[in-house]
Amino acid sequence: MKTKSGMTQNSEDLRAIFHAKRxxxxxxxxxxxxxxxxxxxxxxINMLDKKVKEMLPGxxxxxxxxxxxxxxxxxxxxxxxxEDGCHSYAVAPEGHMHPIVCTECSKVIDFAECPLxxxxxxxxxxxxxxxxxxxxxxxxxxxxxxx
Amino acid sequence: MKTKSGMTQNSEDLRAIFHAKRxxxxxxxxxxxxxxxxxxxxxxINMLDKKVKEMLPGxxxxxxxxxxxxxxxxxxxxxxxxEDGCHSYAVAPEGHMHPIVCTECSKVIDFAECPLxxxxxxxxxxxxxxxxxxxxxxxxxxxxxxx
DNA sequence: CATACAATTGAGAATCTTTCTCAATTGCGA
DNA sequence: TCGCAATTGAGAAAGATTCTCAATTGTATG
Numbered sequence: 532m533k534t535k536s537g538m539t540q541n542s543e544d545l546r547a548i549f550h551a552k553r554x555x556x557x558x559x560x561x562x563x564x565x566x567x568x569x570x571x572x573x574x575x576i577n578m579l580d581k582k583v584k585e586m587l588p589g590x591x592x593x594x595x596x597x598x599x600x601x602x603x604x605x606x607x608x609x610x611x612x613x614e615d616g617c618h619s620y621a622v623a624p625e626g627h628m629h630p631i632v633c634t635e636c637s638k639v640i641d642f643a644e645c646p647l648x649x650x651x652x653x654x655x656x657x658x659x660x661x662x663x664x665x666x667x668x669x670x671x672x673x674x675x676x677x678x
Numbered sequence: 679m680k681t682k683s684g685m686t687q688n689s690e691d692l693r694a695i696f697h698a699k700r701x702x703x704x705x706x707x708x709x710x711x712x713x714x715x716x717x718x719x720x721x722x723i724n725m726l727d728k729k730v731k732e733m734l735p736g737x738x739x740x741x742x743x744x745x746x747x748x749x750x751x752x753x754x755x756x757x758x759x760x761e762d763g764c765h766s767y768a769v770a771p772e773g774h775m776h777p778i779v780c781t782e783c784s785k786v787i788d789f790a791e792c793p794l795x796x797x798x799x800x801x802x803x804x805x806x807x808x809x810x811x812x813x814x815x816x817x818x819x820x821x822x823x824x825x
Numbered sequence: 826c827a828t829a830c831a832a833t834t835g836a837g838a839a840t841c842t843t844t845c846t847c848a849a850t851t852g853c854g855a
Numbered sequence: 856t857c858g859c860a861a862t863t864g865a866g867a868a869a870g871a872t873t874c875t876c877a878a879t880t881g882t883a884t885g
Contacts (some may be wrong), residue, residue: 555852555861576842591864596843597715612759612813618842631807642801646793651816658787659821660778667814669798674806702832702881723871738835741874765871 544611557608562587563598564622572637573611573619576583632667636674642669644662695752709734709770710745711754719784720758720766758815778816782823789816 540548546565552632566582567574574582599620602608609623611630621630624641625643631640650651687695696703712720721729723791727742733735746767749755756770758777768777771788778787798809 550853553861557862559863567730589864591866593844593865594863597862599838616757616759616765631801631805631809633807634810640805640807642805644797644800645798647816650791650793653791654778654789654816655818658789660780660787660818661824662778662816662818663781664817665815666817669794669801669809669814670811670813671802671807671809677808697882699843701830704881706834736835739838740836740873741834744833 548607553607554601557585558584558587559590559594560598560601562590563595564602567608567620567622572639573613573621573632575617575619579620605618629667629669631671633673633676635672637668638673638675640673641651695754696816699793701752703750705734706737706741707731707745707748708713709737710742714755714811719786720760720768720779721784722764722766726767759813776814776816778818780820781817782819785820785822787820795810 542561545561549560562583563579566579566586570582576592576595576599579599580590580592583590583595599610601611603610603620605664607623608620611619611621611632613619613632616625619637621639624630626643627645628641628643631642632638633640645667647665647667651665654660657663689708693703694706694708694736698796702709708728710726713721713726713733717729722800723739723742723746726746727739730737746757748765750757755767758766758768759781760766760779766784768786771777773790774792775788775790776792777788779785779789792814794812794814798812801807802809
């Protein structure tokens with residue numbers, strides 16, 4: 532009952548998401564998503580590639596790239612920018628949320644209290660710029676890593 | 679009188695900034711900074727390279743990369759992440775500010791009303807994560823580009 | 826102002842990272 | 856089950872970034 536809006540999609544939900552856009556539900560795409568879901572952290576392309584190959588041997592690097600692109604278009608995965616300028620990927624949070632990334636262990640905690648709704652309106656009014664989008668990430672050290 | 683804390687450093691200020699870290703004040707580094715200051719917009723490496731070569735013919739691409747790295751360390755320049763995942767560079771704003779990037783013309787407007795100070799404290803308290811840093815950018819369409 | 830030295834530079838090679846190509850394979854609708 | 860369009864693997868290609876090294880150039884020092 533709650534699957535469609537809840538934390539995780541089951542395989543049927545996923546299948547529907549793919550088919551709605553005439554995309555195939557392939558083991559490679561599922562593997563990439565599964566790896567990200569299981570890790571609960573940002574993963575670089577190389578780490579992803581490594582873990583996907585463990586889960587589904589033979590998967591090519593190009594396929595990992597392509598799967599990420601597809602999953603991003605479907606809103607299932609987000610690309611993130613790390614402080615050093617590199618890219619990584621994570622499962623997309625539900626609803627409008629922003630991630631807190633632990634700088635030690637790369638774990639991700641999403642938070643929903645986005646302070647930008649009202650600020651955007653104010654800025655649009657003050658500056659004449661029509662705010663369309665924003666990108667926000669926090670970096671910190673999680674409880675475990677502080678011990 | 680206000681140069682040291684105001685909008686722009688004059689050449690003497692700059693010289694001091696370099697020398698404080700035993701770095702040379704070279705025409706190449708100055709050119710990269712000048713191009714960024716004059717453009718008032720995010721510039722990709724290639725655009726920077728092009729404009730720097732116009733200002734100081736013979737400057738190599740590697741030097742542009744190295745200058746950006748140095749200027750970033752000095753806090754004079756910031757690396758930014760665009761929506762498509764590419765990197766660009768801009769002059770660092772004074773104080774704690776965040777940029778609004780016009781998605782049409784790449785112009786940058788900095789704003790100072792960072793809503794994250796109090797939110798960070800709240801999150802640290804609620805989640806146990808010690809927030810160290812954050813990254814925030816807004817995207818929108820500026821007045822000129824809406825006409 | 827001349828000198829010496831360490832930092833910096835230019836050019837191209839080397840090393841990633843990401844995309845593209847194309848034949849072979851595989852989901853999936855009919 | 857069949858046929859077709861979408862997808863994949865592998866490697867080539869393209870792009871982005873860093874490295875190497877000899878030559879050059881700021882700058883502190885005298």
